[in-house]
Amino acid sequence: MATARERDDRCLLLGAGRTEPHRRLRADVRLDGSPGPRLGGRCKGEQQDQALGRSRGGFSTKIHLKTDFSGLPLAFVLTGGEAGDSPQFETLLDLEPDVRPRAAITDKGYDSKRNRAAARVRGIVPIIPYKANAKARPVFFPKALYQTRARIEQTFGKLKRFKRIALRCEKTRASFAAFVSLALAFILIKSVHTA
Secondary structure, eight states: OOOOOHHHHHHHHHHHTTOOOOOOOSSSSSSSSSSSSSSSOSSOOOTTHHHHHEETOOOOOEEEEEEEESSSSEEEEEEEESSGGGGHHHHHHOOSOOOOOOOOEEEEEOOOOOHHHHHHTTTTTEEEETTTSSSSSSSSHHHHHHGGGGGHHHHHHHHHHHHHHHHHEEEEEEEHHHHHHHHHHHHHHHHHHHO
């Protein structure tokens, strides 16, 4: 049985002996006369597995980051720009490394009863501010502990200093994730040398 690569090579070679009819030159001179599938492929490229999503600002990618208390990165997840934050909460809690946190400090995007229950089941205190339209908001909220979330925002600021991350230069999810991993590694290395 032929592999996909061999089939693509055969498709390329089938039309090699044919001659093209002479065409009149146009303003738009292309190597091929009309748009079609990419070279060697069966169909046009799609946006599958690119972690791109349409949001208000156009196509974008969200980076969901898991950090330690001092803001050093531990793990991340990529989603499309239109994806909500709340569904990624349990994924972030279960990501490696297997560190058992005592508290989960997040922003209002992760506010839901399900997320609070998921954190409590794992023995984690959820420090998630309630949205303005939430019903039965509690009187007490640990503001002093929530202020440490600024360290996470500072980590995002350091991450966005890398131009390839801020501009999303890579098309596929794998290559973008590789550059995010590299940038986070640089942040970790710099923190070790400055401490």
